[in-house]
Amino acid sequence: xxxxxxxxxxxxxxxxxxxxxxxxxxxxxxxxxxxxxxxxxxxxxxxxxxxxxxxxxxxxxxxxxxxxxxxxxxxxxxxxxxxxxxxxxxxxxxxxxxxxxxxxxxxxxxxxxxxxxxxxxxxxxxxxxxxxxxxxxxxxxxxxxxxxxxxxxxxxxxxxxxxxxxxxxxxxxxxxxxxxxxxxxxxxxxxxxxxxxxxxxxxxxxxxxxxxxxxxxxxxxxxxxxxxxxxxxxxxxxxxxxxxxxxxxx
Amino acid sequence: xxxxxxxxxxxxxxxxxxxxxxxxxxxxxxxxxxxxxxxxxxxxxxxxxxxxxxxxxxxxxxxxxxxxxxxxxxxxxxxxxxxxxxxxxxxxxxxxxxxxxxxxxxxxxxxxxxxxxxxxxxxxxxxxxxxxxxxxxxxxxxxxxxxxxxxxxxxxxxxxxxxxxxxxxxxxxxxxxxxxxxxxxxxxxxxxxxxxxxxxxxxxxxxxxxxxxxxxxxxxxxxxxxxxxxxxxxxxxxxxxxxxxxxxxxxxxxxxxxxxxxxx
Ligand SMILES: Nc1ncnc2c1ncn2[C@@H]1O[C@H](COP(=O)(O)OP(=O)(O)OP(=O)(O)O)[C@@H](O)[C@H]1O
Ligand SMILES: [Mg+2]
Numbered sequence: 001x002x003x004x005x006x007x008x009x010x011x012x013x014x015x016x017x018x019x020x021x022x023x024x025x026x027x028x029x030x031x032x033x034x035x036x037x038x039x040x041x042x043x044x045x046x047x048x049x050x051x052x053x054x055x056x057x058x059x060x061x062x063x064x065x066x067x068x069x070x071x072x073x074x075x076x077x078x079x080x081x082x083x084x085x086x087x088x089x090x091x092x093x094x095x096x097x098x099x100x101x102x103x104x105x106x107x108x109x110x111x112x113x114x115x116x117x118x119x120x121x122x123x124x125x126x127x128x129x130x131x132x133x134x135x136x137x138x139x140x141x142x143x144x145x146x147x148x149x150x151x152x153x154x155x156x157x158x159x160x161x162x163x164x165x166x167x168x169x170x171x172x173x174x175x176x177x178x179x180x181x182x183x184x185x186x187x188x189x190x191x192x193x194x195x196x197x198x199x200x201x202x203x204x205x206x207x208x209x210x211x212x213x214x215x216x217x218x219x220x221x222x223x224x225x226x227x228x229x230x231x232x233x234x235x236x237x238x239x240x241x242x243x244x245x246x247x248x249x250x
Numbered sequence: 251x252x253x254x255x256x257x258x259x260x261x262x263x264x265x266x267x268x269x270x271x272x273x274x275x276x277x278x279x280x281x282x283x284x285x286x287x288x289x290x291x292x293x294x295x296x297x298x299x300x301x302x303x304x305x306x307x308x309x310x311x312x313x314x315x316x317x318x319x320x321x322x323x324x325x326x327x328x329x330x331x332x333x334x335x336x337x338x339x340x341x342x343x344x345x346x347x348x349x350x351x352x353x354x355x356x357x358x359x360x361x362x363x364x365x366x367x368x369x370x371x372x373x374x375x376x377x378x379x380x381x382x383x384x385x386x387x388x389x390x391x392x393x394x395x396x397x398x399x400x401x402x403x404x405x406x407x408x409x410x411x412x413x414x415x416x417x418x419x420x421x422x423x424x425x426x427x428x429x430x431x432x433x434x435x436x437x438x439x440x441x442x443x444x445x446x447x448x449x450x451x452x453x454x455x456x457x458x459x460x461x462x463x464x465x466x467x468x469x470x471x472x473x474x475x476x477x478x479x480x481x482x483x484x485x486x487x488x489x490x491x492x493x494x495x496x497x498x499x500x501x502x503x504x505x506x507x508x509x510x511x512x513x514x
Binding site for chain 1: 374376377379380381382383384385386387390394395398399402476477478
């Protein structure tokens with residue numbers, strides 16, 4: 001369970017998030033949509049404190065932080081309960097696929113090497129990379145790198161995985177394999193917050209869709225509600241702009 | 251001037267010059283050690299943008315990169331004891347080597363600082379964020395993710411720095427240190443076979459530079475084995491222009507060269 005209350009964030013004078021509140025149930029997949037610059041990335045990054053929120057509260061599972069007085073230890077705790085999949089993959093370039101997944105198990109969870117290797121191997125097999133365990137990122141395609149990124153996120157058994165446009169840096173022909181993997185883990189009941197421009201995917205996988213614009217949540221609901229019967233003018237405009245495109249893609 | 255050229259002298263000078271190789275290498279090793287420590291201390295305030303210390307390290311860099319090493323040697327050897335006398339410290343009996351290693355060390359430190367800063371900054375920030383997102387502490391992220399990659403990036407620059415230092419040590423004779431160049435001067439004066447001594451001297455410097463360069467190249471390959479590297483064909487041995495991913499990367503970095511007169 002994730003509970004964001006009244007999260008605000010400014011960069012200098014520019015307020016990027018204004019009192020965002022969002023509740024995500026365990027096992028739920030929430031997709032965040034919104035035009036460029038609406039604050040989607042910033043919101044995800046506030047959840048694991050890669051950006052420091054100006055104010056608000058974040059609760060993940062039974063752990064809660066008040067952003068106005070978060071301490072170093074709170075931030076580490078919060079990060080250990082969340083995982084992130086990045087647009088640019090951000091794999092550790094000097095480590096093999098297997099070592100990438102093992103790293104946090106060894107360093108953060110302090111598992112014995114044998115156990116960490118066993119679990120990491122399993123996860124890489126699950127994302128279809130059982131034959132690439134010893135490959136360095138420089139030898140992997142974007143799609144393969146992103147699947148390592150997903151395995152690395154799963155390894156920590158987080159309460160929630162945050163995806164920031166996980167397929168938008170990929171060549172079109174590689175998007176499918178990554179969405180496939182995300183779809184599969186969504187089915188397993190892993191809680192996810194996904195920022196994406198893949199409308200088809202959002203419609204399929206999301207339990208709930210959140211539409212953001214100008215640093216606020218404009219509208220949220222089931223995929224049907226938001227895609228078929230949007231209530232707000234801004235949502236309608238956004239969907240009109242983006243939907244015909246989505247039809248061409250598939 | 252001098253006696254007629256006689257190639258035989260070159261061979262007889264070689265072992266005599268090599269007797270002082272130890273002194274040269276001692277200066278190189280001592281200065282590198284001093285330089286890396288100084289470089290690290292100077293790089294930190296620049297990387298973390300610490301207000302006053304950052305300005306001080308900027309002044310340090312300007313001085314050591316913007317003035318000739320010869321002047322630095324003289325200033326430290328003749329000037330430092332005088333200055334310290336004012337605060338009651340007597341350095342007049344300190345060995346020359348102390349001043350030599352201190353000067354070369356601080357000089358190297360200026361270039362090492364830029365090497366360290368540029369290498370650390372060349373590791374992309376996204377990986378650090380990935381480490382943080384996984385719950386690693388800043389220390390863990392630095393030592394396990396940034397440092398190993400920064401080392402690989404630093405080696406080619408380090409290699410240039412060591413070789414520049416090796417060659418610079420030839421100026422230590424001006425303070426009367428009997429390292430290889432000092433020895434060569436003496437041999438030349440004694441025998442009047444100056445050309446032969448300098449040829450012998452050049453051969454030795456060349457051999458050491460070459461060996462160091464090969465060793466460090468091997469280290470670089472080992473440290474960057476995760477990057478795709480074009481296989482250079484047959485002529486690797488004398489191919490001083492090395493090609494690798496990091497090489498080309500470094501050309502795009504500001505301020506990484508160890509060449510004199512770079513931007514500060
Ligand atoms: N580090 C930063 N410093 C200053 N401004 C920033 C910073 N990061 C983001 N912003 C600003 O905050 C606003 C929201 O950015 P954000 O990246 O969260 O948008 P987004 O919804 O993810 O957009 P996109 O769809 O293009 O990824 C933008 O106006 C952006 O310019
Ligand atoms: Mg974004």
